[in-house]
Amino acid sequence: MLVVFLFLAAGRVFAQDHGDAIVTGSIGDARTLVPILASDTSSSEITGMIFNGLVKYDKNINLVGDLAERWDIEDGGLTIIFHLRKNVSWQDGHPFTARDVEYTYYKLIDPAVRTPYSGDFERVKSLQVLDDHTVKVTYGEPFSPGLSSWGMPIMPRHILEKEDLNKTDFSRHPVGTGPYVFKSWKTQEKIELVANKNYFEGEPYISRYIYRVIPDESTLFLELQTEGVDSTGLSPLQYLRQTDTPFLKERYRKFRLPSFGFTYLGYNLNNEKFKDIRVRQALNYAVDKGEIVRIVLLGLGRPSTGPFVPDSWAYNKDVESSQYDPEKAKDLLKEAGWQDLDNDGILEKGGARFEFTIITNQGNEERLKSAQIIQRRLKEVGVNVKIKVLEWSVFLSEYIDKRKFDTVLLGWALARDPDCFDIFHSSKTKEGEFNFVGYSNAQVDKLLDEGRRTFDQQERAGIYRKIHELIYADQPYMFLFVGESLSILHRRFQGVEPAPIGIGYNFIKWYVPSSKQKYKK
């Protein structure tokens, strides 16, 4: 039996040919390839291929070593000691050492560097290089999300030491430790990377990675039909209907995986109407989330109940989405003093009609449609809703930051770590901060603090599941849905194994049998 397995395994290895290229279609171009300055998805996608962090997430969303072989957590979480890999070199041949980690850290906390990521690193009290391959990080107080922040790409000290990171040419000619080496970047056209022959986990099979910028979604879709791009993201409509042609079915494979983000309706809790929890519960009963998923996402998603990735260890499966129950909603509203006295179909209390506005940002059809469904369902229980769609920057600076809204329909992208301190802690309600709904619950505050101090995943799971339960009971948000990340990939790529984290995690193991290779050069 063992022999057979070995034989099979060996057979598979032989079939994995090097060569070919993958062409990824993207709507946006990268902005900078200095990883600690990159804040948009395109830039991060490219820097993710060129650089490594000390840690990374594996296919099941657990933290594992990347440039760090392993790490020890000491002093109850105050100290993390990273043991770095010894056989790693930069793509220019220079050896990778602890000094590079030190350099990256100092740049992250340098006030003159325009990095948006300094927050997590300012909690580090000191960073000491113990030897060439050992780094000791000490925190002022235990900070468990800090561990995952070391997934930040590490930059080469020997190249950048004398450079001004904000202005360096490195942003268009990066050198990293990662599986792909930067080759060229034609602004708004394409970025090309080639396989790193000396990558510490082995040379990737696919020789070239081409990131094509096609800013228009319809064009991107037409390119798919001429095999001009090998992979790209899809909308639910494209996934279900438009990609069902024999041509695309024969040549492409589609993937649907849970997305790391959720959409919600946030209440301004400083608004008198929404201070009463019965009102928020009533509105939650009055809206059918399943219906929103069916109509807006064409069924490709599910109702959500909390701010965590479904199926992750932090997600509390016992919190159930309330059933759609308009009668119960009406009862609760009546209990809260809202009644339709003049029979115009709209509830009143103290002479004021129950009316409010949902604001959302322009250019997101899913959000607008969800708002419209909510509008209709709330009308049925006697609440009059108006919808206002605003340009993104106006939306943020004039409405969200200044708290000038009744309710807001928005989404949060979720990090792999469940820490949601910035969104729900009562200390984060200042102008420009992210608890803009003004949520405050002493117990949740305490648990959020505790979650940040605890390193043991089992223990943290307990904390975040409790937070999940408390927040759902408080309803600062009407949690609507979690979508799916939909994508399409040419069938000639082999070795693709979808996992909770997505499909890209084992990209360096993907290959195209030489008989099917398309780009020979």
Add this chain to the structure above:
Amino acid sequence: MIAYILKRLLGIIPMLIGITLISFLVIHLAPGKPTTIQQALNPKVSLEVRDRLEKLYGLDKPLPVQYFNWLNRFIRFDFGRSFADDRPVTEKILERIPLTLVINIISLFLIFLLAIPIGVKSAVRPGGLFDKSSTAFVFIFFALPGFWLALILMNWLGVQLRLLPVSGIKSLDFEYLGFWGKLMDQAWHLVLPIFVSCVGGLAGLSRYMRQNMMEALEQPYIYTARAKGLSENKVVYKHALRNALLPVVTILGLSIPGLLGGSVIFESLFALPGIGRLFYEAVMMRDYPLIMAELVIGAALTLLGSLMADIGYACVDPRIRYKKQ
């Protein structure tokens, strides 16, 4: 003549500064800051960090100070660095100019090449078969939404017939091609974008030409020409056409600022890295230095264009030249 040109050129300077002041005020009237948009709703980016970024970009200073800092750099032809990626604004604009310029010059050339004969031919026999059919033809293309036409052609010629590339300006194996191969490859990619940007422009100019030509043909000197027995060809193409072409010189001069203007819609549809999208993205991101640079370039070219139109007019029309002297 030279004194006149110098005087006009000097006059441009205060006008340009006035334009920059108004532009600066207007773009700052739009709500939203570059820092909020860049780091929008990323819970990893704290309030302190955003305040610090604002300081680093100099956005915490009062508006007049910001304007004078800008003006001070501008006088030394320094447009500053883009907020989006910290690259010099000049570099970002220069790398986009060749493509935009090539497309616009070829389109402009083709538009003139086609529209003038269409206009002339229509004017010679107004209401005739050619006049009617060409009018219908140019107006149909004028009325078709450009983006729709582009998509239909991309789908038909690109996807179904596989005759032309759908988008982009180069094939992926471009760098492995020889010189002629590269040239052909780029030409091949530009067929659709240029076709689409031309057809919409035909209507305006051909109608204008037709009108000029009809007016010219009514002039007394045409009767004289005919009366002295010149052939109809000579009458139309030598006497009438030359006069009818004069106003076209003005249009040519006024087209100069347009040469560096791109269209966001075409560029997005055809995935072309042109000026239009650069400007559009700069506006959406409140990338002030880049917006200002583009506005200044646009204003300067408009002012220069109208100057050149005047000069050009004087050159081709002796009557104006003599009047000035």
